[in-house]
Amino acid sequence: MTKAVTWNPEDPSRLFYQTRQRRPLLDRAEGVYLWDRSGKRYLDGSSGAMVSNIGHSNPRVLEAMRRQIERSTFGYRLHFENEPAEHLAAQIAALCPEGHDRVFFVSGGSEATESCIKLARQYAFSSGQQSRWQVITRNPSYHGSTLGALAVTGYRPLTDPFLPMMRQMPSIPAPRCYLDQDSLTDHERGIRYADMLRDKIIELGPESVLAFIMEPVGGASTGALVAPDSYYPRIREICDEFGILLIYDEVMSGAGRTGCYLAAEHWQIKPDIIALAKGLAAGYAPLGAMVADNRIIDTVLNAGGFQHGYTYAGNPLACAAGLAVTQEILERDLMTQATTMGDFLKTELKALMEDYYFIGDVRGKGLLLAFELVANRASMQPLPATFNAHSRLVELAYERGLIIYSRRTRGGIEGDHFLVCPPMIATAAHIEEIITTLRDSLDALQIELAHAGINI
Numbered sequence: 001m002t003k004a005v006t007w008n009p010e011d012p013s014r015l016f017y018q019t020r021q022r023r024p025l026l027d028r029a030e031g032v033y034l035w036d037r038s039g040k041r042y043l044d045g046s047s048g049a050m051v052s053n054i055g056h057s058n059p060r061v062l063e064a065m066r067r068q069i070e071r072s073t074f075g076y077r078l079h080f081e082n083e084p085a086e087h088l089a090a091q092i093a094a095l096c097p098e099g100h101d102r103v104f105f106v107s108g109g110s111e112a113t114e115s116c117i118k119l120a121r122q123y124a125f126s127s128g129q130q131s132r133w134q135v136i137t138r139n140p141s142y143h144g145s146t147l148g149a150l151a152v153t154g155y156r157p158l159t160d161p162f163l164p165m166m167r168q169m170p171s172i173p174a175p176r177c178y179l180d181q182d183s184l185t186d187h188e189r190g191i192r193y194a195d196m197l198r199d200k201i202i203e204l205g206p207e208s209v210l211a212f213i214m215e216p217v218g219g220a221s222t223g224a225l226v227a228p229d230s231y232y233p234r235i236r237e238i239c240d241e242f243g244i245l246l247i248y249d250e251v252m253s254g255a256g257r258t259g260c261y262l263a264a265e266h267w268q269i270k271p272d273i274i275a276l277a278k279g280l281a282a283g284y285a286p287l288g289a290m291v292a293d294n295r296i297i298d299t300v301l302n303a304g305g306f307q308h309g310y311t312y313a314g315n316p317l318a319c320a321a322g323l324a325v326t327q328e329i330l331e332r333d334l335m336t337q338a339t340t341m342g343d344f345l346k347t348e349l350k351a352l353m354e355d356y357y358f359i360g361d362v363r364g365k366g367l368l369l370a371f372e373l374v375a376n377r378a379s380m381q382p383l384p385a386t387f388n389a390h391s392r393l394v395e396l397a398y399e400r401g402l403i404i405y406s407r408r409t410r411g412g413i414e415g416d417h418f419l420v421c422p423p424m425i426a427t428a429a430h431i432e433e434i435i436t437t438l439r440d441s442l443d444a445l446q447i448e449l450a451h452a453g454i455n456i
Protein backbone atom coordinates (compact mmCIF):
# COMPACT_ATOMS: atom_id res chain seq x y z
CA MET A 1 0.00 0.00 0.00
CA THR A 2 1.37 3.45 -0.85
CA LYS A 3 1.62 5.89 2.01
CA ALA A 4 1.72 9.67 1.70
CA VAL A 5 4.74 11.02 3.59
CA THR A 6 5.02 14.25 5.51
CA TRP A 7 8.55 15.56 5.75
CA ASN A 8 10.31 17.97 8.04
CA PRO A 9 13.90 19.19 8.06
CA GLU A 10 14.87 17.22 11.21
CA ASP A 11 14.11 13.85 9.56
CA PRO A 12 17.12 11.71 8.60
CA SER A 13 17.92 12.24 4.94
CA ARG A 14 16.80 9.54 2.51
CA LEU A 15 19.10 10.91 -0.15
CA PHE A 16 22.61 9.79 -0.78
CA TYR A 17 25.37 11.04 -3.01
CA GLN A 18 29.11 10.39 -2.72
CA THR A 19 29.58 10.43 1.04
CA ARG A 20 27.65 10.72 4.31
CA GLN A 21 28.50 14.40 4.54
CA ARG A 22 25.42 16.55 5.16
CA ARG A 23 25.00 20.15 4.09
CA PRO A 24 22.47 22.73 5.24
CA LEU A 25 19.17 23.04 3.41
CA LEU A 26 19.22 25.68 0.71
CA ASP A 27 16.65 28.37 1.32
CA ARG A 28 17.09 30.80 -1.56
CA ALA A 29 19.65 32.24 -3.93
CA GLU A 30 20.07 35.57 -5.67
CA GLY A 31 22.91 36.99 -7.73
CA VAL A 32 26.22 35.63 -6.41
CA TYR A 33 24.78 34.64 -3.01
CA LEU A 34 22.94 31.64 -1.56
CA TRP A 35 21.24 31.46 1.87
CA ASP A 36 20.61 28.38 3.99
CA ARG A 37 17.54 27.86 6.16
CA SER A 38 19.25 29.35 9.22
CA GLY A 39 19.76 32.60 7.29
CA LYS A 40 23.50 32.16 6.80
CA ARG A 41 24.75 33.70 3.56
CA TYR A 42 27.33 32.10 1.23
CA LEU A 43 29.18 33.73 -1.63
CA ASP A 44 29.07 31.30 -4.54
CA GLY A 45 32.77 31.45 -5.35
CA SER A 46 32.61 28.41 -7.63
CA SER A 47 29.20 28.99 -9.29
CA GLY A 48 28.22 25.64 -7.76
CA ALA A 49 30.27 23.29 -9.92
CA MET A 50 31.17 26.04 -12.42
CA VAL A 51 27.53 26.08 -13.50
CA SER A 52 25.76 29.26 -12.33
CA ASN A 53 27.53 31.51 -14.82
CA ILE A 54 24.99 34.35 -14.72
CA GLY A 55 24.24 34.09 -11.00
CA HIS A 56 21.10 32.92 -9.28
CA SER A 57 17.43 33.91 -9.74
CA ASN A 58 17.98 36.06 -12.80
CA PRO A 59 14.55 37.70 -13.35
CA ARG A 60 14.75 37.55 -17.15
CA VAL A 61 15.50 33.81 -17.17
CA LEU A 62 12.80 33.10 -14.57
CA GLU A 63 10.27 35.03 -16.66
CA ALA A 64 11.24 33.15 -19.85
CA MET A 65 10.85 29.85 -17.98
CA ARG A 66 7.50 30.93 -16.53
CA ARG A 67 6.21 31.79 -20.01
CA GLN A 68 7.39 28.42 -21.32
CA ILE A 69 5.87 26.48 -18.41
CA GLU A 70 2.49 27.94 -19.32
CA ARG A 71 2.81 26.70 -22.92
CA SER A 72 4.42 23.26 -22.49
CA THR A 73 7.12 21.62 -20.41
CA PHE A 74 7.62 18.48 -22.49
CA GLY A 75 7.14 17.44 -26.07
CA TYR A 76 8.92 14.28 -27.13
CA ARG A 77 11.39 15.02 -29.91
CA LEU A 78 10.07 12.25 -32.16
CA HIS A 79 6.58 13.74 -31.92
CA PHE A 80 7.21 17.50 -32.00
CA GLU A 81 9.80 20.10 -32.70
CA ASN A 82 9.67 23.06 -30.36
CA GLU A 83 10.48 26.73 -30.71
CA PRO A 84 12.90 27.17 -27.75
CA ALA A 85 15.03 24.23 -28.95
CA GLU A 86 15.09 25.53 -32.55
CA HIS A 87 15.87 29.09 -31.44
CA LEU A 88 18.60 28.01 -29.01
CA ALA A 89 20.19 25.69 -31.59
CA ALA A 90 20.34 28.61 -34.05
CA GLN A 91 21.88 30.80 -31.35
CA ILE A 92 24.51 28.20 -30.38
CA ALA A 93 25.37 27.56 -34.03
CA ALA A 94 25.89 31.31 -34.51
CA LEU A 95 28.34 31.31 -31.59
CA CYS A 96 30.25 28.21 -32.76
CA PRO A 97 32.84 27.94 -35.55
CA GLU A 98 31.64 28.33 -39.12
CA GLY A 99 30.36 25.10 -40.59
CA HIS A 100 29.12 23.82 -37.20
CA ASP A 101 25.47 24.43 -37.93
CA ARG A 102 23.65 21.70 -36.09
CA VAL A 103 23.17 20.97 -32.43
CA PHE A 104 22.23 17.78 -30.55
CA PHE A 105 20.71 18.52 -27.16
CA VAL A 106 21.28 16.42 -24.04
CA SER A 107 20.74 17.00 -20.32
CA GLY A 108 24.27 17.34 -18.93
CA GLY A 109 28.01 17.06 -19.41
CA SER A 110 28.45 13.28 -19.26
CA GLU A 111 25.71 12.83 -21.84
CA ALA A 112 27.39 15.46 -24.01
CA THR A 113 30.86 13.86 -24.02
CA GLU A 114 29.38 10.38 -24.41
CA SER A 115 27.45 11.68 -27.43
CA CYS A 116 30.63 13.18 -28.93
CA ILE A 117 32.43 9.84 -28.71
CA LYS A 118 29.51 7.95 -30.20
CA LEU A 119 29.06 10.48 -33.02
CA ALA A 120 32.76 10.18 -33.85
CA ARG A 121 32.46 6.41 -34.04
CA GLN A 122 29.32 6.55 -36.16
CA TYR A 123 31.04 8.97 -38.50
CA ALA A 124 33.94 6.53 -38.93
CA PHE A 125 31.45 3.74 -39.52
CA SER A 126 29.52 5.75 -42.07
CA SER A 127 32.60 6.85 -43.98
CA GLY A 128 34.33 3.51 -44.49
CA GLN A 129 36.75 3.91 -41.58
CA GLN A 130 35.46 1.07 -39.38
CA SER A 131 38.96 0.30 -38.08
CA ARG A 132 38.99 3.56 -36.12
CA TRP A 133 37.75 3.21 -32.55
CA GLN A 134 40.39 4.36 -30.06
CA VAL A 135 39.83 7.76 -28.46
CA ILE A 136 43.04 9.17 -27.06
CA THR A 137 42.60 11.28 -23.96
CA ARG A 138 44.79 13.15 -21.48
CA ASN A 139 45.78 12.24 -17.97
CA PRO A 140 44.57 13.74 -15.68
CA SER A 141 41.24 14.67 -17.23
CA TYR A 142 37.55 14.55 -16.43
CA HIS A 143 34.92 13.93 -19.06
CA GLY A 144 32.01 12.59 -17.02
CA SER A 145 30.82 9.74 -14.87
CA THR A 146 28.92 7.42 -17.20
CA LEU A 147 30.98 4.43 -18.36
CA GLY A 148 31.72 5.78 -21.85
CA ALA A 149 32.77 9.19 -20.53
CA LEU A 150 34.69 7.48 -17.73
CA ALA A 151 36.63 5.42 -20.29
CA VAL A 152 38.26 8.68 -21.46
CA THR A 153 38.64 10.11 -17.94
CA GLY A 154 41.97 10.14 -16.12
CA TYR A 155 41.19 10.40 -12.41
CA ARG A 156 41.95 7.19 -10.55
CA PRO A 157 39.49 7.30 -7.62
CA LEU A 158 36.69 7.57 -10.16
CA THR A 159 37.97 5.13 -12.76
CA ASP A 160 39.73 2.35 -10.80
CA PRO A 161 36.65 0.56 -9.40
CA PHE A 162 35.14 0.31 -12.88
CA LEU A 163 38.16 -0.79 -14.90
CA PRO A 164 36.96 -4.38 -15.46
CA MET A 165 33.64 -3.08 -16.76
CA MET A 166 34.90 -0.71 -19.39
CA ARG A 167 37.56 -0.36 -22.04
CA GLN A 168 39.76 2.41 -20.75
CA MET A 169 41.10 4.47 -23.63
CA PRO A 170 44.78 5.31 -24.20
CA SER A 171 46.11 8.58 -22.83
CA ILE A 172 48.94 11.07 -23.04
CA PRO A 173 50.02 13.36 -20.18
CA ALA A 174 48.09 16.60 -19.77
CA PRO A 175 50.46 19.54 -20.37
CA ARG A 176 51.14 20.38 -16.71
CA CYS A 177 54.19 22.47 -17.60
CA TYR A 178 54.20 24.17 -14.18
CA LEU A 179 55.48 20.87 -12.72
CA ASP A 180 58.31 20.52 -15.21
CA GLN A 181 61.80 21.21 -13.98
CA ASP A 182 63.40 21.72 -17.37
CA SER A 183 64.96 24.57 -19.30
CA LEU A 184 62.55 24.57 -22.26
CA THR A 185 60.71 27.72 -23.29
CA ASP A 186 56.94 27.81 -22.98
CA HIS A 187 56.64 27.43 -26.73
CA GLU A 188 58.89 24.37 -26.75
CA ARG A 189 56.97 22.78 -23.89
CA GLY A 190 53.70 23.22 -25.76
CA ILE A 191 55.12 21.48 -28.82
CA ARG A 192 56.70 18.74 -26.69
CA TYR A 193 53.37 17.89 -25.02
CA ALA A 194 51.45 18.06 -28.31
CA ASP A 195 53.95 15.79 -30.02
CA MET A 196 53.19 13.15 -27.38
CA LEU A 197 49.89 12.79 -29.23
CA ARG A 198 51.72 12.13 -32.49
CA ASP A 199 53.89 9.49 -30.79
CA LYS A 200 50.85 7.83 -29.24
CA ILE A 201 49.00 7.72 -32.57
CA ILE A 202 51.98 6.06 -34.22
CA GLU A 203 52.33 3.61 -31.31
CA LEU A 204 48.66 2.60 -31.53
CA GLY A 205 48.54 2.54 -35.32
CA PRO A 206 46.89 5.58 -36.95
CA GLU A 207 44.25 3.46 -38.70
CA SER A 208 42.86 2.45 -35.26
CA VAL A 209 42.63 5.97 -33.82
CA LEU A 210 39.25 7.66 -34.00
CA ALA A 211 39.59 10.87 -31.99
CA PHE A 212 41.46 12.94 -29.44
CA ILE A 213 39.43 14.47 -26.61
CA MET A 214 40.66 17.38 -24.48
CA GLU A 215 39.47 20.15 -22.20
CA PRO A 216 40.92 23.33 -23.78
CA VAL A 217 41.04 24.89 -20.32
CA GLY A 218 41.15 22.14 -17.74
CA GLY A 219 38.34 21.55 -15.32
CA ALA A 220 38.12 19.71 -12.03
CA SER A 221 40.91 17.18 -12.61
CA THR A 222 43.72 19.61 -13.43
CA GLY A 223 42.34 22.80 -11.89
CA ALA A 224 41.98 25.26 -14.80
CA LEU A 225 45.05 24.02 -16.64
CA VAL A 226 45.99 26.16 -19.64
CA ALA A 227 48.56 24.80 -22.11
CA PRO A 228 51.17 27.00 -23.78
CA ASP A 229 49.78 28.75 -26.89
CA SER A 230 51.85 26.53 -29.19
CA TYR A 231 50.06 23.40 -27.95
CA TYR A 232 46.64 24.09 -29.46
CA PRO A 233 47.50 24.57 -33.17
CA ARG A 234 50.02 21.73 -33.04
CA ILE A 235 47.35 19.33 -31.71
CA ARG A 236 45.00 20.42 -34.53
CA GLU A 237 47.79 19.85 -37.05
CA ILE A 238 48.53 16.35 -35.74
CA CYS A 239 44.84 15.36 -35.82
CA ASP A 240 44.61 16.59 -39.43
CA GLU A 241 47.78 14.75 -40.41
CA PHE A 242 46.23 11.41 -39.40
CA GLY A 243 42.55 12.13 -40.13
CA ILE A 244 41.66 12.01 -36.44
CA LEU A 245 38.68 13.90 -35.05
CA LEU A 246 39.40 16.58 -32.48
CA ILE A 247 36.81 16.69 -29.70
CA TYR A 248 36.81 19.73 -27.42
CA ASP A 249 35.12 19.07 -24.10
CA GLU A 250 33.89 22.57 -23.32
CA VAL A 251 31.43 21.40 -20.69
CA MET A 252 33.14 23.64 -18.12
CA SER A 253 35.11 26.07 -20.28
CA GLY A 254 32.31 26.82 -22.75
CA ALA A 255 29.32 29.17 -22.67
CA GLY A 256 31.40 32.26 -21.95
CA ARG A 257 33.21 31.57 -18.67
CA THR A 258 36.73 32.03 -20.07
CA GLY A 259 35.82 35.32 -21.79
CA CYS A 260 34.92 33.81 -25.20
CA TYR A 261 31.85 31.69 -25.93
CA LEU A 262 34.16 28.72 -26.55
CA ALA A 263 37.64 28.52 -25.05
CA ALA A 264 38.68 27.28 -28.53
CA GLU A 265 38.36 30.89 -29.74
CA HIS A 266 41.36 31.98 -27.69
CA TRP A 267 43.56 29.98 -30.04
CA GLN A 268 41.31 30.18 -33.16
CA ILE A 269 40.91 26.40 -33.16
CA LYS A 270 38.11 24.67 -35.03
CA PRO A 271 37.41 21.40 -33.22
CA ASP A 272 35.43 18.79 -35.14
CA ILE A 273 33.03 18.08 -32.29
CA ILE A 274 32.25 20.18 -29.21
CA ALA A 275 30.56 19.27 -25.90
CA LEU A 276 28.75 21.97 -23.90
CA ALA A 277 26.74 21.77 -20.66
CA LYS A 278 27.12 23.43 -17.22
CA GLY A 279 26.95 27.15 -18.16
CA LEU A 280 24.67 26.56 -21.14
CA ALA A 281 21.54 26.83 -19.02
CA ALA A 282 23.64 27.99 -16.06
CA GLY A 283 21.82 25.95 -13.41
CA TYR A 284 18.30 27.03 -14.40
CA ALA A 285 17.63 23.63 -16.00
CA PRO A 286 19.59 20.47 -16.81
CA LEU A 287 20.90 21.03 -20.34
CA GLY A 288 23.89 20.12 -22.47
CA ALA A 289 24.66 20.05 -26.17
CA MET A 290 26.91 18.55 -28.78
CA VAL A 291 27.83 20.64 -31.79
CA ALA A 292 29.69 19.17 -34.76
CA ASP A 293 31.04 19.98 -38.17
CA ASN A 294 28.38 19.70 -40.90
CA ARG A 295 30.38 17.08 -42.81
CA ILE A 296 30.22 14.74 -39.80
CA ILE A 297 26.50 15.20 -39.23
CA ASP A 298 25.64 14.93 -42.93
CA THR A 299 27.67 11.76 -43.34
CA VAL A 300 26.00 10.11 -40.35
CA LEU A 301 22.48 11.24 -41.27
CA ASN A 302 22.92 10.23 -44.92
CA ALA A 303 24.10 6.79 -43.83
CA GLY A 304 20.88 6.07 -41.96
CA GLY A 305 20.95 8.28 -38.86
CA PHE A 306 22.60 8.71 -35.47
CA GLN A 307 21.82 5.63 -33.35
CA HIS A 308 21.78 7.52 -30.07
CA GLY A 309 19.54 9.81 -28.06
CA TYR A 310 17.99 10.69 -24.71
CA THR A 311 14.34 11.08 -23.69
CA TYR A 312 14.79 14.66 -22.47
CA ALA A 313 16.69 15.87 -25.54
CA GLY A 314 15.60 19.34 -26.58
CA ASN A 315 13.28 19.72 -23.64
CA PRO A 316 11.38 22.98 -24.27
CA LEU A 317 11.67 24.26 -20.70
CA ALA A 318 15.42 23.54 -20.49
CA CYS A 319 15.97 25.14 -23.91
CA ALA A 320 13.90 28.22 -22.98
CA ALA A 321 16.16 28.60 -19.94
CA GLY A 322 19.30 28.08 -22.06
CA LEU A 323 18.12 30.64 -24.60
CA ALA A 324 17.36 33.28 -21.96
CA VAL A 325 20.74 32.62 -20.29
CA THR A 326 22.57 33.03 -23.60
CA GLN A 327 20.68 36.22 -24.41
CA GLU A 328 21.55 37.59 -20.98
CA ILE A 329 25.24 36.82 -21.54
CA LEU A 330 25.24 38.50 -24.96
CA GLU A 331 23.13 41.54 -24.13
CA ARG A 332 24.92 42.33 -20.86
CA ASP A 333 28.30 41.62 -22.44
CA LEU A 334 29.11 39.21 -19.63
CA MET A 335 31.98 37.61 -21.54
CA THR A 336 33.84 40.92 -21.41
CA GLN A 337 33.05 41.08 -17.71
CA ALA A 338 34.43 37.54 -17.29
CA THR A 339 37.68 38.74 -18.87
CA THR A 340 37.94 41.91 -16.77
CA MET A 341 36.91 40.37 -13.46
CA GLY A 342 38.93 37.23 -14.25
CA ASP A 343 42.07 39.32 -14.72
CA PHE A 344 41.38 41.12 -11.45
CA LEU A 345 40.72 37.90 -9.54
CA LYS A 346 43.81 36.23 -11.00
CA THR A 347 45.98 39.19 -9.96
CA GLU A 348 44.53 39.03 -6.45
CA LEU A 349 45.08 35.26 -6.22
CA LYS A 350 48.67 35.70 -7.39
CA ALA A 351 49.12 38.37 -4.71
CA LEU A 352 48.19 35.72 -2.11
CA MET A 353 51.31 33.81 -3.13
CA GLU A 354 53.41 36.52 -1.47
CA ASP A 355 51.90 35.76 1.94
CA TYR A 356 51.17 32.06 1.63
CA TYR A 357 54.23 30.14 0.51
CA PHE A 358 52.22 26.94 0.24
CA ILE A 359 50.34 28.30 -2.79
CA GLY A 360 52.40 26.80 -5.58
CA ASP A 361 50.54 27.95 -8.67
CA VAL A 362 47.68 30.18 -9.84
CA ARG A 363 46.28 29.47 -13.29
CA GLY A 364 43.32 29.68 -15.63
CA LYS A 365 41.58 31.96 -18.09
CA GLY A 366 38.76 34.47 -17.64
CA LEU A 367 36.70 33.33 -14.68
CA LEU A 368 37.87 29.72 -14.86
CA LEU A 369 40.67 30.06 -12.31
CA ALA A 370 42.38 27.87 -9.74
CA PHE A 371 45.22 27.80 -7.27
CA GLU A 372 47.20 24.79 -6.10
CA LEU A 373 48.72 24.15 -2.69
CA VAL A 374 52.13 22.51 -2.35
CA ALA A 375 54.56 21.66 0.44
CA ASN A 376 57.46 23.15 -1.47
CA ARG A 377 57.18 25.72 -4.22
CA ALA A 378 60.62 25.00 -5.68
CA SER A 379 60.03 21.26 -6.14
CA MET A 380 56.20 21.55 -6.39
CA GLN A 381 56.02 18.58 -4.05
CA PRO A 382 52.41 18.25 -2.88
CA LEU A 383 51.24 18.45 0.74
CA PRO A 384 50.96 15.04 2.46
CA ALA A 385 47.90 13.34 0.97
CA THR A 386 46.70 12.29 4.44
CA PHE A 387 46.30 15.92 5.50
CA ASN A 388 43.48 16.27 2.94
CA ALA A 389 44.09 19.96 2.34
CA HIS A 390 41.68 19.83 -0.62
CA SER A 391 38.75 19.18 1.69
CA ARG A 392 40.01 21.10 4.76
CA LEU A 393 40.30 24.45 2.99
CA VAL A 394 36.89 24.01 1.37
CA GLU A 395 35.40 23.41 4.84
CA LEU A 396 37.21 26.37 6.41
CA ALA A 397 35.95 28.64 3.62
CA TYR A 398 32.43 27.17 3.84
CA GLU A 399 32.30 27.90 7.58
CA ARG A 400 33.20 31.50 6.71
CA GLY A 401 30.49 31.77 4.04
CA LEU A 402 32.57 31.21 0.90
CA ILE A 403 32.07 28.33 -1.51
CA ILE A 404 35.08 27.11 -3.51
CA TYR A 405 35.57 23.80 -5.33
CA SER A 406 38.49 21.43 -4.88
CA ARG A 407 39.96 18.24 -6.25
CA ARG A 408 43.21 16.29 -6.02
CA THR A 409 45.63 17.47 -8.67
CA ARG A 410 47.86 14.51 -9.32
CA GLY A 411 45.45 12.09 -10.98
CA GLY A 412 43.17 12.10 -7.95
CA ILE A 413 45.78 10.55 -5.67
CA GLU A 414 47.47 13.58 -4.10
CA GLY A 415 47.87 17.30 -4.65
CA ASP A 416 45.28 19.93 -3.78
CA HIS A 417 43.81 22.53 -6.08
CA PHE A 418 40.88 24.88 -5.66
CA LEU A 419 38.72 26.33 -8.38
CA VAL A 420 37.69 29.93 -7.74
CA CYS A 421 35.08 30.65 -10.37
CA PRO A 422 32.36 33.09 -9.27
CA PRO A 423 29.47 33.90 -11.61
CA MET A 424 30.27 36.21 -14.54
CA ILE A 425 28.15 38.94 -12.92
CA ALA A 426 30.61 39.22 -9.98
CA THR A 427 31.79 42.76 -9.31
CA ALA A 428 35.14 43.99 -7.96
CA ALA A 429 33.52 44.18 -4.50
CA HIS A 430 32.55 40.49 -4.72
CA ILE A 431 36.09 39.57 -5.77
CA GLU A 432 37.47 41.51 -2.80
CA GLU A 433 35.07 39.67 -0.50
CA ILE A 434 36.28 36.34 -1.93
CA ILE A 435 39.91 37.28 -1.33
CA THR A 436 39.30 38.52 2.22
CA THR A 437 37.49 35.30 3.16
CA LEU A 438 40.12 33.21 1.42
CA ARG A 439 42.86 34.93 3.42
CA ASP A 440 41.01 34.18 6.62
CA SER A 441 40.56 30.54 5.57
CA LEU A 442 44.22 30.18 4.50
CA ASP A 443 45.31 31.59 7.89
CA ALA A 444 43.24 28.91 9.59
CA LEU A 445 44.66 26.22 7.32
CA GLN A 446 48.19 27.39 8.07
CA ILE A 447 47.52 26.87 11.80
CA GLU A 448 46.18 23.37 11.11
CA LEU A 449 49.25 22.55 8.99
CA ALA A 450 51.49 23.67 11.87
CA HIS A 451 49.50 21.55 14.36
CA ALA A 452 49.93 18.58 12.06
CA GLY A 453 53.69 19.20 12.06
CA ILE A 454 53.79 19.83 8.32
CA ASN A 455 56.60 22.11 7.26
CA ILE A 456 55.70 24.58 4.55
Ligand SMILES: Cc1ncc(COP(=O)(O)O)c(C=O)c1O
Nearest residue numbers: 108109110142143144219251252
Ligand atom coordinates in the same frame (compact mmCIF):
# COMPACT_ATOMS: atom_id res chain seq x y z
C1 LIG B 1 35.03 18.97 -18.61
C2 LIG B 1 33.85 18.20 -18.10
N1 LIG B 1 33.27 17.27 -18.88
C3 LIG B 1 32.22 16.56 -18.46
C4 LIG B 1 31.68 16.74 -17.22
C5 LIG B 1 30.49 15.93 -16.75
O1 LIG B 1 29.38 16.76 -16.64
P1 LIG B 1 28.10 16.31 -15.76
O2 LIG B 1 28.53 16.27 -14.36
O3 LIG B 1 27.10 17.39 -16.08
O4 LIG B 1 27.65 14.99 -16.28
C6 LIG B 1 32.24 17.69 -16.36
C7 LIG B 1 31.72 17.89 -15.00
O5 LIG B 1 32.36 18.40 -14.13
C8 LIG B 1 33.35 18.44 -16.82
O6 LIG B 1 33.94 19.35 -16.04
